[in-house]
Amino acid sequence: MPRLTADRHHRVRFTLNGRPVEGDAEPRMLLTDFLRHVLGQTGTHVGCEHGVCGACTVEIDGAPARACLMLAVQADGMTLRTVEGLAPEPGRLSVLQDAFRRHHALQCGFCTPGILMSLDIYLRGHASPTEAEVRDFLSGHLCRCTGYVPVVAAALDAAAKLREAAGDA
Amino acid sequence: MKPARFDYVRAETLAEAHAVLASEGGDAIVIAGGQSLVPLLSMRMARPGVLVDIMHVADLGGIVIKDDAIRVGATVRQAQLLAWPELAAHQPLLALALPFIGHAQTRARGTVCGSAALADPSAEIPLALVALGGEIELSAAAGKRQLAAKEFFNGLMSTSRNDDELIEAVHFPRTRPGDGYAFIEFARRHGDFAIVACAAMADAQGVRLAVGGVADFPTARDFGPLDGAALDEAIEDFAFDLEARDDLHANAAYRRELVRQLGRKTIDEARRCRV
Ligand SMILES: Cc1cc2nc3c(=O)[nH]c(=O)nc-3n(C[C@@H](O)[C@H](O)[C@H](O)COP(=O)(O)OP(=O)(O)OC[C@H]3O[C@@H](n4cnc5c(N)ncnc54)[C@H](O)[C@@H]3O)c2cc1C
Ligand code: FES
Numbered sequence A: 001m002p003r004l005t006a007d008r009h010h011r012v013r014f015t016l017n018g019r020p021v022e023g024d025a026e027p028r029m030l031l032t033d034f035l036r037h038v039l040g041q042t043g044t045h046v047g048c049e050h051g052v053c054g055a056c057t058v059e060i061d062g063a064p065a066r067a068c069l070m071l072a073v074q075a076d077g078m079t080l081r082t083v084e085g086l087a088p089e090p091g092r093l094s095v096l097q098d099a100f101r102r103h104h105a106l107q108c109g110f111c112t113p114g115i116l117m118s119l120d121i122y123l124r125g126h127a128s129p130t131e132a133e134v135r136d137f138l139s140g141h142l143c144r145c146t147g148y149v150p151v152v153a154a155a156l157d158a159a160a161k162l163r164e165a166a167g168d169a
Numbered sequence B: 001m002k003p004a005r006f007d008y009v010r011a012e013t014l015a016e017a018h019a020v021l022a023s024e025g026g027d028a029i030v031i032a033g034g035q036s037l038v039p040l041l042s043m044r045m046a047r048p049g050v051l052v053d054i055m056h057v058a059d060l061g062g063i064v065i066k067d068d069a070i071r072v073g074a075t076v077r078q079a080q081l082l083a084w085p086e087l088a089a090h091q092p093l094l095a096l097a098l099p100f101i102g103h104a105q106t107r108a109r110g111t112v113c114g115s116a117a118l119a120d121p122s123a124e125i126p127l128a129l130v131a132l133g134g135e136i137e138l139s140a141a142a143g144k145r146q147l148a149a150k151e152f153f154n155g156l157m158s159t160s161r162n163d164d165e166l167i168e169a170v171h172f173p174r175t176r177p178g179d180g181y182a183f184i185e186f187a188r189r190h191g192d193f194a195i196v197a198c199a200a201m202a203d204a205q206g207v208r209l210a211v212g213g214v215a216d217f218p219t220a221r222d223f224g225p226l227d228g229a230a231l232d233e234a235i236e237d238f239a240f241d242l243e244a245r246d247d248l249h250a251n252a253a254y255r256r257e258l259v260r261q262l263g264r265k266t267i268d269e270a271r272r273c274r275v
């Protein structure tokens, strides 16, 4: 592959929430800044910018990842999902989002996009998690408002609703 | 909190990665999972001229069972090794220690070899390599070599890897019938770097304890068949020999006390786990 030089912008293309997107980035541009400033997708939040808080968590090739710990050029060719891709249609929340609303699992909402992305991925692979497993998984996210109790309740509730839906199908 | 400028090369072959590392001297560095390097770039504690992304090199992947070891290639992520169904059967210590590395969200991207390359004194993978007597497989355009873990880790976040070398794989010795393992880590919160981490391995000959988070790099000592008060005394000597220092997280005396208490507990548990 050719060398992407430091002083130029380079074309970056990937799939975002099912659609092909592209934009220009210097090699040093973080994926968070590319999503927010180049693509205008501001649902992904930026807290600590060094991997600790989890606010910037997105899905990359099926797994959760800190967008602030990735360069935009690294994401070239990959498949990404962000919080903008969770709702099935405008005006309708996903099962997980709806559980967050009902359980008051967000207050200021700063941490919420990252937590939603993490849990959305987790519940796909773990249909019946225990409370302890959810808490262990949530250790990768900081929330200064909720005290986590409603977040855990929402996650367990969403898991139950998703199991029901799968059983009906 | 934004990185300084650098060039980026996404290597597609091992030869390409070797060539860039060889031609730039120390100015080119590898990026693997990026979970430690990107924060260092953002804080400008690392200012390389070129980043060589090795994650798209096909022949650097794979978990391979060898005669007496598990070979883990450079692009294997921590989550991938942890999810490997045969992990506990081939090396129980890894199954015990890997869940303590950061969080699911960082393990999904961070690599096993990247952790060895970083050589953080508190990190679980370097500790497991030292405890088990593992090996590090290095390669460069000029050739390959394989080093024992205790020769590889040689200082605070420092290893005997040359600038033109990359870690191609690490080798974790496989468990043998009758071996027992235990791992105990103390940190402020789950997912934080360890203040003290202990790994113990017991077999018919005796027991070995390896400690992370205290000295500049993980350190192991064999205690043979020692038990009771004699073992406590020997661990006490070990705790002092590690030359703990004070820092923001804990003072030296506290770290020594953790080594005494947790070290003994880890050894006892490894002995109980012998079958
Ligand atoms: C919130 C958070 C918590 C964490 N907690 C822990 C923890 O508890 N324990 C722990 O051990 N780690 C922890 N880490 C760090 C861990 O996640 C990293 O994955 C690991 O330290 C580095 O692996 P990497 O693949 O991400 O390497 P990178 O970040 O890509 O690289 C790290 C360094 O290694 C070099 N390097 C990488 N791969 C190679 C190679 N194959 N050959 C030569 N050089 C190479 C790079 O040049 C760089 O200098 C944490 C990280 C975060 C963000
Ligand atoms: S902004 Fe990425 S983890 Fe905090």
Ligand code: FES
Pocket: A105, A106, A107, A108, A109, A110, A111, A112, A142, A143, A144, A145, A146
């Ligand atoms: S809702 Fe405010 S930080 Fe979580």
